[in-house]
Amino acid sequence: MAKSALFDNKTWNFLCSLKLTIVLTSAATLLTVGGSVLMPFTPRIFSTLDSMPLGLWLSQVATREAGLTWWIPLGGILITLLSVNALCCFIDWLRFIKRRWRKCGEYLIHIGFVLIVVAFWWGSQAGFRSEKNGLMVGQSKPLPELGVHLKLEAFEPVLAPSGRPLEMLNTLALYRGEELIKRVQTRSNAPLLWKGLVVIPTSYGQTLRGGRYRPYSILTINYDPGAKLAFAGSIAMGCGVLLTLASFYRKRARGDRPDIV
């Protein structure tokens, strides 16, 4: 095979190397072990991580507490470098796919990981999260970022004998102007999903209106443009795992041992 200047050099070999993978996974693991110890002791900083996209959290919260949060952006850099390493390995595999097609399971896992990391950064930068949105039946909430508005058309909380909410049956509709885009009845594990938007009923409350209590639904409204890409990455990774398992048993049946570098 003819040598290519782009690929057959020290830099490319370094980017594709197993040793780089091990250094990066080890560094990210050790960093996260150390950093995550801080999480239970400083909830005022870290408990807000799930309520906003990471990009916003880094700019609004992490910068004020840099001494306690520096490990998260550094971990992000290490994971990004690991995904570059995985992408280079995948490209290198593609170059020799005729000889190495039996390894397609392993490399599907690699590309799945890359897609998930890209999707995560995309969602962290371009997404939004909004919790505790109270809506009464008939009320709407505009979502200007997406040019649509969300309307609660029906609402029925299902309560346990103790009064604890068990299930929130909400009929939610998305409109662009007057045009209905989507209408679904949501319940546990069945949210409204539309182009990266996910609307989840989380609880309910009551408010005094016109001399009587009226219930309202409390919704979580999140938007993650990378969600579909992350799902595609997950599918690639899942298929890769199943293919790798099949390949593993076939190889073991033939008595193959792992390559030694």
Added chain:
Amino acid sequence: MTILQTPLLYAAFGAYLLAVLLYLLHLGLRRGALWRSAFILILAGFALQTLVLGLRWWQGGYLPVTNLFGTQFFFSWALAATYLYFELRYRIHAAGLFVMLCNLLLLGSVLPRSTELPPLIPALDTPLFTLHVSLSFVAYAFFAMAFSMGVLYLVQKRLQAELLPDLLLLRKLNEEAVFLGFSLFTLCMIIGSIWAYVAWGHYFSWNIKGVWSALIWLFYAGMCHAKFIRRWQGSGYAILSIVGFGVVLFTYLGIGLLMSSNHPLN
């Protein structure tokens, strides 16, 4: 049906206990009849445990892994299944004793607890939950087996004992346990992420349990690469298997029992 479960659980525990004692005797006496009897007892214990699991599943209408009793019982069942997998495939006999001891500890600790099934909350009423939890515990069981093989590898390297499998086989078993555990754990993480997305609206949670689960995945992903590097083969890999299982135990029990997480065990 609940009344039937307790004697079945005690019978399974008795079968495992006797099997472990016979394996220990086999280590000293090297009699084929001893390991064969031990193996039959483990098969019987596993069959009883599977029956209890099936009964509880049928009774509750869901995989009963929603509290500490349920998860420990399922983990113990997964450990026995993992042991049987390696025993049937490689005839490891007493080399898997650690896993059976873990199994005894787990099963022993659930015996005094109530076998009553808690009502299933709607958020957990999804096949995603069943798959996520079952895959995670089977993966944990493989990581426990990798730990066991790692310890034995280091012992065998020092003692060169005839009683234990040779170093090459121990290394192979360790690598296989790590690989299978990692594969199942990857599927567990994928399914858990999809479930988290439809349940909470985001597929990765910064809750301590989510962070440490990602950490386990990263650690074992690194191990799956390390086996191809000569310096990390053998002893290095054995030490990593031991450290990895420490991380797994902390994630399951340490975080589940001591910290506030989105995967409570109580």
